Amino acid sequence: MNRSLRGSLVTLVTWVLVLVFFFPVFWMVLNGFKPESVASSVNPRVFFTPVTEGYQLAMDRGMQGYLLNSVTASVTATIIAVVLAIPAAYALSIRRVKNVEGALTFFISTRFMPLAAVVLPLFMILKELNLLDNVYMLAIVYGAVNLPVTVWMMRSFFLEVPFEIIEAARVDGAGLGREIFRVALPLVLPGVAAAALICFIFSWNEYFLATLLTSSAARTTPPFLGSFVDGRGQFLAVLSAAATIAALPVIIAGWVAQKQLVRGLSMGAIK
Template sequence: MNARTKGTLLTTLTWALVLIFFFPIFWMVLNGFKRESVASSVNPSLFFEPVTEGFTAAFDRGMQGYLLNSLTAATTSTVIAVVLAIPAAYALSIRRVKNVEGTLTFFISTRFMPLAAIVLPLFLILNELNLLDNIYVLSLVYAAMNLPVTVWMMRSFFLEVPFEIVEAARVDGAGLWREIVGIVLPLVLPGVAAAALISFIFAWNEYFLALNLTSSAARTTPPFLGSFVDGRGQFLAVLSAAATIAALPVIIAGWVAQKQLVRGLSMGAIK
């Protein structure tokens, strides 16, 4: 088998896998434009008369408020996580503190604990402080949850910065603030963008804490989507429409930042 044939087979296999993984998303979007009777039919239909009833019903149930809460929580938590992760990653890579390995192990070990193990004490503490159902408190919880992963990612990006550049800046009299913000940070902006986008996606998609720490005022989109499945049945068309709307911000953010995301995730892959 020559190289051209291998390349053709590999391309065909890649496209087949892409279509297999993309098909559920395509079917979800398709169901969003169907009538409920057509979407819930045991005989799936690829051709139908498109309607917007599902999208109208989603917004009639107040989806815009849940989207705003998700945007607030995801954006606020991402900003907090990135701002805290930059100096932490810098200290763990370029200007190293003592016992770097132990610190890194501690950071990542906080992600090993299942959320079910921490939600009860967290609920009791917030209930005692009268801070349940608060979108900014939920944002702080998300920031704390995503901070370890953000630090680990950013540290790998900071390690790729040539130390000679940092030394030259120090010789020229650059202080710590200028060293980080003016010299190192511009070199790792694609990595920062990648870490920020992943932190945003984690916060946007989080379901368990949003379900247990909020009730109405601060409830986000994932628990709202779950409300379409109740004792009366599963409302497939409106659920698909709402899920399509909920996926759009992440898709748009990924599309806008795709160059930075690819560059950031590939930093360090090739020496």
């Protein structure tokens, strides 16, 4: 009875927490279908006549272009980070380089410095190279920022590969490239998917760099969402509609890769 009661309490608390954390998202989606007068009212209303005015206004302000820039920058940054992280993580896990701890410390120490401390030199360099407001340069910056975390994650996945498999491949005459991409990599694909999804989410949600390194041609969705708050007030209905649209790609990507994500994030948990 005590065990059953504890299980029921844990389930109840879990559902309460899920509802508490999910409620702001639910309210955002709900506000997206409200007229602006109802969404901005001081008296919240759950029952109303739904409209699509907020979504239409968001699209009329050119949200499609910002979404395309976000997709281009995030996907390109994810590819860059994953492609560079695979050999780096392999060298730090299976084919051990000298002073692994020092290399790992260096990788993660690059995230210790706040972006505000490096954005001015980065801005000046890109300005001299005439690469400001360039979506592909923004993707390279995103990939560089997310590379340390991606390397750390993938290293933990590669550590799960049984070394006997690697030795057997070497006995069969496998070279380094085949050893990585034909033997070890297929075993850690769920982990690669998890790392790629997290890198994609970080890139998709990046606001600071996107605001300072772009102006119009390469501007992404997060700065676009901030443009709905100005001196005239907050346009809550259209902002909620735009935020709902902006969240859909990440939600869809997470839903599609949920099995690989759960399996990948659980790799190394018992080690």
